[in-house]
Amino acid sequence: MDWTLYIYKTIFLVIIFLITLVVAMYSTYGERKVAAFMQDRRGPNRAGPFGLLQPLADGVKMFMKEEIIPLTANRMLFILGPSIAMVTAMLTGVIIPWGGTLNIGGLDFSMQVADLNIGILYVFAMVSIGVYGIMIGGWASNNKYALLGAIRAGSQMISYEIAMGMSIIALILTTGSLSLHDIVEQQHGINWNIFHQPLGFLIYLICSIAETNRAPFDLPECETELIGGYHTEYSSMKLGFYLFAEYINMFVSSAVIATLYFGGYNMPFIDQLGLSANVVTLLGSLFFFLKIFFFIFLFMWIRWTLPRFRYDQLMNLGWKKLMPLAIFNIMATATYYYFTVLK
Amino acid sequence: MQALTNRSKVVSNKKMNFWEWIYLPAIVKGMSITLKHFFRKKATISYPEQQREFSQVYRGRHVLKRDDEGRERCTACGLCAVACPAEAITMIAAERKPGEENLYREEKYAEEYEINMLRCIFCGDCEEACPKEAIFLTDRIVESDYERQPFVYGKDLLVEPLDPAKRIDISKRQTESVLKFKQNKRFAHNK
Numbered sequence: 448m449d450w451t452l453y454i455y456k457t458i459f460l461v462i463i464f465l466i467t468l469v470v471a472m473y474s475t476y477g478e479r480k481v482a483a484f485m486q487d488r489r490g491p492n493r494a495g496p497f498g499l500l501q502p503l504a505d506g507v508k509m510f511m512k513e514e515i516i517p518l519t520a521n522r523m524l525f526i527l528g529p530s531i532a533m534v535t536a537m538l539t540g541v542i543i544p545w546g547g548t549l550n551i552g553g554l555d556f557s558m559q560v561a562d563l564n565i566g567i568l569y570v571f572a573m574v575s576i577g578v579y580g581i582m583i584g585g586w587a588s589n590n591k592y593a594l595l596g597a598i599r600a601g602s603q604m605i606s607y608e609i610a611m612g613m614s615i616i617a618l619i620l621t622t623g624s625l626s627l628h629d630i631v632e633q634q635h636g637i638n639w640n641i642f643h644q645p646l647g648f649l650i651y652l653i654c655s656i657a658e659t660n661r662a663p664f665d666l667p668e669c670e671t672e673l674i675g676g677y678h679t680e681y682s683s684m685k686l687g688f689y690l691f692a693e694y695i696n697m698f699v700s701s702a703v704i705a706t707l708y709f710g711g712y713n714m715p716f717i718d719q720l721g722l723s724a725n726v727v728t729l730l731g732s733l734f735f736f737l738k739i740f741f742f743i744f745l746f747m748w749i750r751w752t753l754p755r756f757r758y759d760q761l762m763n764l765g766w767k768k769l770m771p772l773a774i775f776n777i778m779a780t781a782t783y784y785y786f787t788v789l790k
Numbered sequence: 791m792q793a794l795t796n797r798s799k800v801v802s803n804k805k806m807n808f809w810e811w812i813y814l815p816a817i818v819k820g821m822s823i824t825l826k827h828f829f830r831k832k833a834t835i836s837y838p839e840q841q842r843e844f845s846q847v848y849r850g851r852h853v854l855k856r857d858d859e860g861r862e863r864c865t866a867c868g869l870c871a872v873a874c875p876a877e878a879i880t881m882i883a884a885e886r887k888p889g890e891e892n893l894y895r896e897e898k899y900a901e902e903y904e905i906n907m908l909r910c911i912f913c914g915d916c917e918e919a920c921p922k923e924a925i926f927l928t929d930r931i932v933e934s935d936y937e938r939q940p941f942v943y944g945k946d947l948l949v950e951p952l953d954p955a956k957r958i959d960i961s962k963r964q965t966e967s968v969l970k971f972k973q974n975k976r977f978a979h980n981k
Contacts, residue, residue, distance in 0.1 A: 485824045489834045752824045753817065 451554065460541070460560050467540050471694040472502040474743055478694075481747040506687070514683035521587040528584025529681065529688035535577040536695040542566045543702045544628050546712050546732035549725055558712075558732060559628060566627035567615055570703055571608070574658055577696065578604040581660075581667060584689065585677035596676025599758070600667035603657060606765035607664075611654035613773035614647040617780040618707060631711035636718065639710040646776045648708045650769055655700040657765070660693060662750040666758060701742035702735075709738050846962045849912045849927040852905055853958040854949040857895055862949060863924035866900035873919035878909035895922075903948060907932045907941040926960040 476491065476498070483490030491498035516525055546558030563569050578600055585597020621643045622630045634640055641648050657664040668676035675681075678689045705711060712731035722730070756764070809815050835842050844850070855863050866883035884901035886894045893899075916925050935941060950958045 481828070484828045484832075487827055487830055487833050489832050489836070492836070748821060748824065749817075752820045 463540050470698050474694040476502045478747050482751050485751045509684050509687035512683040517680050519589040524583050524587035528580050529685045532580030532692040533688045535573050536692040539573040539699040542569050544631050547728040549728050562628045564626045567625050581677045588680035590680050592673045593677050593679045596667045596673045607654045607657040610650055610769035610773045614650040617647045617776045618644050620780045627706055634710040634713050637715035641708045650773050659696040659700055663753040663755050697746050701739045704742050705738035844929040848929040849914045851930040851932045853926050853928050855924055860952050861895040863922045864900045865896045865898045869919045870916035873915040876909045876911045878906045880904050903945050905943050
């Protein structure tokens with residue numbers, strides 16, 4: 448029994464990693480398509496039908512490029528930076544419940560690699576370590592632009608993680624659990640957390656855009672002022688790792704948003720259809736991915752609509768607007784539960 | 791000062807009201823605009839598969855016309871070369887020998903006729919200058935190349951084929967205004 452579990456978990460883990468990579472790969476394609484469509488263009492359409500092989504071509508190009516490590520750079524840290532960014536981005540996917548439970552031959556297979564009882568904390572931990580990749584890379588490059596980008600990344604992360612954490616505290620007040628599995632199970636049907644925590648969701652969404660370093664919060668890379676920010680000195684696949692980590696982060700944060708606020712793999716009216724449990728599970732996973740894709744699209748949509756913040760605006764928004772709002776949200780939630788649930 | 795356009799706006803530093811302050815309505819408005827563009831018809835023309843329709847009077851690659859009996863109309867008078875502002879046209883004249891009456895319409899003809907397509911600005915002055923209706927600009931495109939030399943087009947590329955079926959059609963360029971212009975007595979020699 449134990450052995451089947453281990454083997455199943457290993458296989459499932461590999462599948463999750465592969466799905467994450469493929470989705471991230473095609474997010475680059477999707478991003479270019481979305482950007483093009485929003486600017487009345489067509490986007491990549493030469494490599495394969497509808498340009499579907501474009502990510503492969505990009506990957507091959509990245510691998511073929513000359514790899515340059517600046518002479519004055521700290522070699523070890525220079526290589527460590529993108530590795531950390533990539534690894535931490537991949538690791539978050541482990542605790543996300545990708546679906547319910549499959550029952551095959553009398554054995555239950557949970558579609559979640561690890562159901563940590565502190566799941567949300569784990570997400571936060573991984574996201575926070577992720578910024579080390581950027582910081583280390585920016586520092587090791589020995590380049591002032593890279594350093595500036597890294598500093599910006601660090602301060603931005605700290606500023607927005609506070610508001611993010613506080614919006615999550617309000618969510619935990621409603622769910623009463625830190626485990627992602629429990630949170631999803633509570634949102635059965637259409638009882639999604641977005642209806643309990645609309646303000647919290649808004650704050651979380653804004654903060655997660657900031658955490659993934661995407662426009663309008665992409666100050667760490669900021670092509671116009673900092674050339675490329677923290678990855679100015681990077682080339683070849685190390686640069687590819689940084690760019691790729693951003694897309695993986697986007698995928699994972701979409702998954703986390705869908706899990707926390709949009710009911711994860713829960714579908715409305717699924718009970719009334721009278722389908723067998725396995726079919727319900729698979730449909731749920733499919734629906735979960737639809738939600739994730741919607742949020743990925745939302746991320747891109749926002750990126751190609753809004754211009755980048757100025758640095759003081761970014762800090763103003765983080766500290767003077769989002770944090771008080773998040774505190775207010777906690778207070779309001781706590782008061783509500785104090786007077787309704789506890790009494 | 792007098793305003794140059796009527797599009798100028800007076801900038802005011804008034805305090806934002808609540809809805810402006812939280813930005814969200816403006817963001818939603820902006821996102822609805824980008825979404826509208828998302829579903830709009832694309833302006834792109836996918837070039838090699840799809841080609842933009844040329845204007846009827848498009849001024850592209852030149853042709854040296856033959857008359858109905860297949861004789862070259864050009865008499866190497868050099869007016870096109872004189873008219874050319876880019877000095878792209880050069881020619882060498884020659885005398886028609888007896889027995890060549892089926893090749894050249896008049897006693898003098900162009901032995902060599904070259905247009906440097908890199909110099910040409912496709913203004914159409916040569917066409918206007920030509921008293922014999924020999925040179926015309928067409929809706930064909932001068933093909934790209936890696937070298938310079940292939941852009942110097944000689945008679946082999948300029949004179950239209952003898953085969954009546956393969957003649958280059960320039961009737962689209964003869965718009966009403968052009969025909970009317972040609973009825974002017976001053977240009978009677980153009981017939």
